[in-house]
Amino acid sequence: MRSKTDRETFKFSEVLAALSHALDMVEGQPEGHVVRSCYIGMTIGERIGLSEDLRSALFYALLLKDAGCSANSFRTAVLFDADDFGVKRSFKTVDWSRLPNAVLYAARSVSPQGNAWAKARQFFSVSKVLPDVGRELIQIRCERGAEITRLMGFSEETAGAIRNLDEHWDGGGHPDGLKGDEIPLLARICGLAQTAEVFYSAYGPERAEKVVRARRKRWFAPDLVDVFLAEARVGNIWENLHGDITGAISRMEPEDRSLFATPERLDLAAFAFAQIIDAKSPFTFQHSEGVANVAVAISAHMGFGPEELRNQRQAGLLHDIGKLGISNSILDKGSSLTDEEFAKIKTHPQLSYEILSRVPPFESIVERAANHHEKLDGSGYPRGLTGEDLDLPSRILTVADIYDALGQDRPYRKALPKERVMEIFDEESATKLCPESVAALKELVSKGVI
Ligand SMILES: [Fe+2]
Ligand SMILES: [Fe+2]
Numbered sequence: 001m002r003s004k005t006d007r008e009t010f011k012f013s014e015v016l017a018a019l020s021h022a023l024d025m026v027e028g029q030p031e032g033h034v035v036r037s038c039y040i041g042m043t044i045g046e047r048i049g050l051s052e053d054l055r056s057a058l059f060y061a062l063l064l065k066d067a068g069c070s071a072n073s074f075r076t077a078v079l080f081d082a083d084d085f086g087v088k089r090s091f092k093t094v095d096w097s098r099l100p101n102a103v104l105y106a107a108r109s110v111s112p113q114g115n116a117w118a119k120a121r122q123f124f125s126v127s128k129v130l131p132d133v134g135r136e137l138i139q140i141r142c143e144r145g146a147e148i149t150r151l152m153g154f155s156e157e158t159a160g161a162i163r164n165l166d167e168h169w170d171g172g173g174h175p176d177g178l179k180g181d182e183i184p185l186l187a188r189i190c191g192l193a194q195t196a197e198v199f200y201s202a203y204g205p206e207r208a209e210k211v212v213r214a215r216r217k218r219w220f221a222p223d224l225v226d227v228f229l230a231e232a233r234v235g236n237i238w239e240n241l242h243g244d245i246t247g248a249i250s251r252m253e254p255e256d257r258s259l260f261a262t263p264e265r266l267d268l269a270a271f272a273f274a275q276i277i278d279a280k281s282p283f284t285f286q287h288s289e290g291v292a293n294v295a296v297a298i299s300a301h302m303g304f305g306p307e308e309l310r311n312q313r314q315a316g317l318l319h320d321i322g323k324l325g326i327s328n329s330i331l332d333k334g335s336s337l338t339d340e341e342f343a344k345i346k347t348h349p350q351l352s353y354e355i356l357s358r359v360p361p362f363e364s365i366v367e368r369a370a371n372h373h374e375k376l377d378g379s380g381y382p383r384g385l386t387g388e389d390l391d392l393p394s395r396i397l398t399v400a401d402i403y404d405a406l407g408q409d410r411p412y413r414k415a416l417p418k419e420r421v422m423e424i425f426d427e428e429s430a431t432k433l434c435p436e437s438v439a440a441l442k443e444l445v446s447k448g449v450i
Pocket of ligand 2: 287320
């Protein structure tokens with residue numbers, strides 16, 4: 001494994017490909033959905049002879065196509081009274097542009113845990129907004145995805161491909177009902193690649209080809225369908241999708257346009273994914289950025305150098321990335337959680353660890369991100385570590401996380417006033433929380449720095 005000191009030799013695409021596994025979770029898709037979609041889309045792009053600039057724009061559109069996916073998770077869970085992962089997963093295999101299919105899909109998806117009365121009531125409320133609900137959910141996802149792509153400095157071609165990837169050739173798609181050549185070419189490729197991958201992963205290559213063929217001229221541009229089917233017939237597109245294809249994806253980026261994982265790009269990736277993480281639930285609005293700011297302020301107060309401050313910022317921005325793997329039906333639950341649900345919540349730091357440990361340039365922030373709910377006396381989770389195991393950056397991050405969280409509303413309580421927050425830090429300092437970090441926090445609060 002290359003070390004962090006070599007991080008500029010890492011391609012930025014390898015970072016985004018690794019982080020895309022978090023987006024797969026949000027969409028309820030099997031691991032690798034994004035990278036396999038990228039392989040399919042880039043194969044089409046190469047076969048139709050796209051220029052290097054357009055292939056570069058397509059490449060990043062395919063890797064970031066689901067960047068807006070968390071923005072409709074809360075709405076999805078509330079609307080369907082269901083686990084957002086299940087609803088999103090089944091949505092991808094439904095031909096929702098046909099109203100009877102959309103109605104059937106809604107009837108099957110609402111209130112899976114509820115009794116017949118609850119299902120009927122929820123179906124009634126969804127049916128009142130059909131078919132507009134499909135447009136609404138897609139619009140939220142695509143617009144947010146495009147915004148995040150712009151935030152990362154990618155071109156309008158990339159942002160436009162993401163914004164329009166659910167438009168259909170016959171005008172029946174969303175969000176704008178664009179038709180034929182009105183749909184940007186890169187968006188047409190992304191839409192086809194996405195659907196082909198979903199059916200390939202769920203049912204295998206034959207079904208994927210059948211669905212794409214059946215939606216020729218309805219969902220997909222006929223020329224692209226022909227290229228895709230010819231490639232599926234004579235090429236080895238499906239064989240190449242097995243296993244970890246990150247390396248193969250990396251080689252598909254036009255060489256002259258390759259982007260590397262510079263510290264500045266890693267900052268941008270961390271900031272962009274913080275937006276994705278915080279958008280998952282209305283209760284975590286700007287939480288990741290808040291934790292990053294507090295962690296950096298405490299660390300600076302303690303005399304950390306520039307590289308460590310950068311690490312603390314990135315760790316603060318990404319510490320809760322594992323929450324993307326927790327259903328909104330648990331995250332936003334107003335009433336008290338069952339033991340099983342609480343156990344699920346407690347897995348999110350481990351999920352953060354698993355996602356971030358795939359990204360070698362983030363190797364120095366993995367442990368501290370995974371430790372942000374650990375306490376000095378061993379009462380934290382998920383590993384029950386103690387003061388002996390927790391380094392100073394981890395301890396600071398825990399204090400920063402608690403400080404920001406206590407000041408925000410949660411489904412089960414209102415935001416606490418600052419005086420009460422500081423009392424809690426006094427009560428837990430030394431036993432559960434690092435006394436030096438708490439002292440630094442208190443000083444910064446008293447000076448109005450945070
Ligand atoms: Fe957390
Ligand atoms: Fe947090």
